[in-house]
Amino acid sequence: MLYLDANFFIFALLDRTDRGVEARRLQQTIVEGKERAITSSLALDEVMWVLIKGKKRHLLRAAIEGIYSTPNLDVVEVSSTAPLLALGFIEKYDLKLRDAFHIAVIRENEMETIISDDEDFDRIEWIKRIKF
Structure with a gap:
């Protein structure tokens, strides 16, 4: 099971370089059922913000x-306890607030793999980051 960071969607939607091509290839593996994935309402907030700002x-x-209708992709809520977990991740890994929330969602969903362009996730020893 994969967690999709907001930047994954932005690259898949807008980027025409090799990184965008790779993001769309990964997206296709999810659509085809070769992988299952989740993202969070927080990630969708970030996608919306980037699109509006841009x-x-x-x-x-x-x-x-399109995200909501993607086969094999579920959008999960950010729980009421995620801020408490995020605090610990900010302190332990010196993460930015949003990154800490994404890690909290990953932990609460018993996951270990994130698809992201963000190298800050590499600081977390139990997280496997798949780059695109």
Whole structure:
């Protein structure tokens, strides 16, 4: 099971370089059922923010509805206890707030693998980061 960071969706949607191609290839493995994945409502908030900030508001509905309709991908909530876990991850790994929340969601869902372009996740010894 994979956790998809917000930047995965941004690269898959917007990037036309090799990184975008790789993100879309990974996305296809999920669609085909070769992998199962989750993301969080927090990640979707980040995707929406990036699109609005980047003057891509016209892509919002298609992007978010596309994520929700992706086979083998579930969107999970951020729990009420995630902030407590995030505090520990901020202190132990010197993570940014949003990254700590993503790790909290991963921990609460008993996962170990994240697809992300963010090297900060490499500080966490029990996390396997798949780059694209």
